[in-house]
Amino acid sequence: MIRIVTLEPYDPEDLAALSRTLYQAYGLGTEHAGSKPLPAEAESDDGRYDAAKILSEVEPIKTFADDKVLYLTSAPIRVKPGPLGEPPSWCYSIFGGDRAVLSTGRIPARGASESSIDAYRRRLARESIHAVGHLWELHHCYDPRCAMHPSWSPNLPENPEQNLCTFCRDKSERRIRMSKT
Amino acid sequence: MEGIIADVSELSSGDRVVYPNQGVCRITGRSTKDIAGQRLEFIEMAREEDGAVVMVPRGKVPSIGLRRVASGDQIEGVFHYLAAQYDDPELDWKIRHRDNADRLIAGGVLGVAEVVKGLHSLSRIRPLPTKEREQYDNARHLLVHEIAVSLGIEPALAEDYLDYALMPPAGTVFKLKPPPKPVVLPMRPRHKVVRTDAEDEALELGELGIPGLEDIPLAEGAAGEEEGEGTEAEKADGEEREEGAEEAVGAAEVEEAAQPPPARKKVALAPKARPEAARAAPVAAPAPARKPEPAKKLEPPKKPEAAKKLEPAKKPEPARKAEPAKKAAGTRVKKPEPKQEKKAAAKKVAARPEKKPAARKAAARKPSKPEKKPAARSARGKKK
Numbered sequence: 001m002i003r004i005v006t007l008e009p010y011d012p013e014d015l016a017a018l019s020r021t022l023y024q025a026y027g028l029g030t031e032h033a034g035s036k037p038l039p040a041e042a043e044s045d046d047g048r049y050d051a052a053k054i055l056s057e058v059e060p061i062k063t064f065a066d067d068k069v070l071y072l073t074s075a076p077i078r079v080k081p082g083p084l085g086e087p088p089s090w091c092y093s094i095f096g097g098d099r100a101v102l103s104t105g106r107i108p109a110r111g112a113s114e115s116s117i118d119a120y121r122r123r124l125a126r127e128s129i130h131a132v133g134h135l136w137e138l139h140h141c142y143d144p145r146c147a148m149h150p151s152w153s154p155n156l157p158e159n160p161e162q163n164l165c166t167f168c169r170d171k172s173e174r175r176i177r178m179s180k181t
Numbered sequence: 182m183e184g185i186i187a188d189v190s191e192l193s194s195g196d197r198v199v200y201p202n203q204g205v206c207r208i209t210g211r212s213t214k215d216i217a218g219q220r221l222e223f224i225e226m227a228r229e230e231d232g233a234v235v236m237v238p239r240g241k242v243p244s245i246g247l248r249r250v251a252s253g254d255q256i257e258g259v260f261h262y263l264a265a266q267y268d269d270p271e272l273d274w275k276i277r278h279r280d281n282a283d284r285l286i287a288g289g290v291l292g293v294a295e296v297v298k299g300l301h302s303l304s305r306i307r308p309l310p311t312k313e314r315e316q317y318d319n320a321r322h323l324l325v326h327e328i329a330v331s332l333g334i335e336p337a338l339a340e341d342y343l344d345y346a347l348m349p350p351a352g353t354v355f356k357l358k359p360p361p362k363p364v365v366l367p368m369r370p371r372h373k374v375v376r377t378d379a380e381d382e383a384l385e386l387g388e389l390g391i392p393g394l395e396d397i398p399l400a401e402g403a404a405g406e407e408e409g410e411g412t413e414a415e416k417a418d419g420e421e422r423e424e425g426a427e428e429a430v431g432a433a434e435v436e437e438a439a440q441p442p443p444a445r446k447k448v449a450l451a452p453k454a455r456p457e458a459a460r461a462a463p464v465a466a467p468a469p470a471r472k473p474e475p476a477k478k479l480e481p482p483k484k485p486e487a488a489k490k491l492e493p494a495k496k497p498e499p500a501r502k503a504e505p506a507k508k509a510a511g512t513r514v515k516k517p518e519p520k521q522e523k524k525a526a527a528k529k530v531a532a533r534p535e536k537k538p539a540a541r542k543a544a545a546r547k548p549s550k551p552e553k554k555p556a557a558r559s560a561r562g563k564k565k
Contacts, residue, residue, distance in 0.1 A: 082342035083260040095336035134337045139321050142304040150344040154351045
């Protein structure tokens with residue numbers, strides 16, 4: 001089961017649409033499991049939140065084996081810089097683990113028009129699929145049409161699709177089948 | 182290669198090592214087992230990713246490519262290599278797949294990075310086939326885990342680093358150091374045969390070396406087309422084809438009786454000679470390889486001559502009989518002996534399928550079978 005935990009208030013319709021999309025993508029039941037406060041310990045000097053600290057400091061929710069928890073926040077997140085600098089990460093997942101955090105701060109504004117809301121929801125769904133994919137041990141994919149393609153890639157289309165490619169879908173299905181308790 | 186473990190004494194319990202194609206493992210201890218009457222000492226390790234137990238015989242440790250986890254400097258070199266410009270993926274899939282397999286086994290962390298980068302570059306040109314997609318995913322998995330272990334970070338973050346180097350956002354410029362030297366792969370013979378144009382022209386099916394290929398009877402229609410009778414062959418009805426096949430079988434039997442099989446093979450494997458050369462020294466050529474028929478069937482550019490040859494009975498009978506032998510000699514360096522020349526010519530004519538019903542009927546009226554073909558020819562000529 002995939003449990004969505006919000007660290008700030010979100011529109012219930014957006015969450016409902018997100019739950020539907022995640023269910024379609026992984027074939028797993030998805031629900032909004034409540035809201036929790038954003039841990040203040042995770043805030044760094046530059047005003048961003050350390051993604052690893054968010055996951056370690058956030059209040060836990062009740063989960064069962066193989067449950068995956070996705071935390072949503074609009075606060076900008078930061079990750080440890082690498083040898084070539086800090087990658088512009090949209091999310092941070094524990095690879096093969098059970099928790100991931102997604103920052104919606106990089107997603108274009110939701111707006112008020114129908115099209116902008118739709119675009120927001122699509123992008124939110126795409127990034128959520130990406131974050132949960134890492135929890136199922138999916139790697140980044142070179143296919144720009146796949147949801148596992150890096151979110152900052154210059155090859156990513158304007159309105160990226162919210163689907164997995166065949167290879168990633170097969171792999172995720174295999175993982176889910178193997179891990180089902 | 183740097184970090185390779187050549188001696189078991191270098192290993193102690195708790196060490197982290199990289200097992201080629203398996204990933205990062207932690208040494209858990211040593212054990213001794215009796216296997217097939219032998220007492221063997223094993224190094225035991227557990228794969229960090231899933232805890233799978235790997236046991237390596239002590240004597241095998243130096244040869245399997247076990248190595249230490251890459252150092253920070255090596256990993257930095259890998260990132261500089263990944264971020265460098267690379268637009269030259271190997272396009273030959275056989276070489277690419279083999280080299281990638283070698284790199285994954287013996288190339289160290291840089292070898293794995295080379296596989297990832299090479300296949301990533303290729304994926305920009307076209308989608309990877311399934312096997313290479315899997316290989317790409319495996320290589321990426323190994324690299325991500327080694328980077329994660331080496332830098333002490335989450336694998337998902339290591340993956341972000343990796344793709345930040347491979348696919349930087351628009352406008353990002355890295356200050357890159359010179360990348361490390363690429364992995365030297367073991368030398369392997371490459372079966373690239375350099376052919377000249379003349380050799381390419383001379384390429385025949387016989388050169389494929391398939392045993393018994395020359396024994397496969399060519400379709401009568403094909404033989405007819407070779408001789409410029411393509412349109413006639415199309416007109417031929419089923420009855421004719423059957424009869425033609427019988428004749429071809431009969432001719433083959435006669436030929437087998439006349440010549441030993443090895444010689445036939447030799448002829449089939451010999452490259453096609455240029456007509457001028459063959460005409461220049463037809464008699465001096467050694468006798469044994471004598472099989473004019475298949476060569477003639479396989480040779481395409483003789484159409485005009487063959488067409489001329491078919492032109493009706495203006496020519497006297499003996500000249501027509503001798504012609505196939507001459508042609509056969511023209512197509513090959515080795516010419517049949519004068520004694521067998523006529524025989525071969527007769528066989529050739531006999532093996533040639535009949536195309537026109539009128540000619541067949543005329544031939545059927547003739548009493549003697551060997552004379553059937555020439556008679557058919559003359560009948561055809563008269564008709565024309």
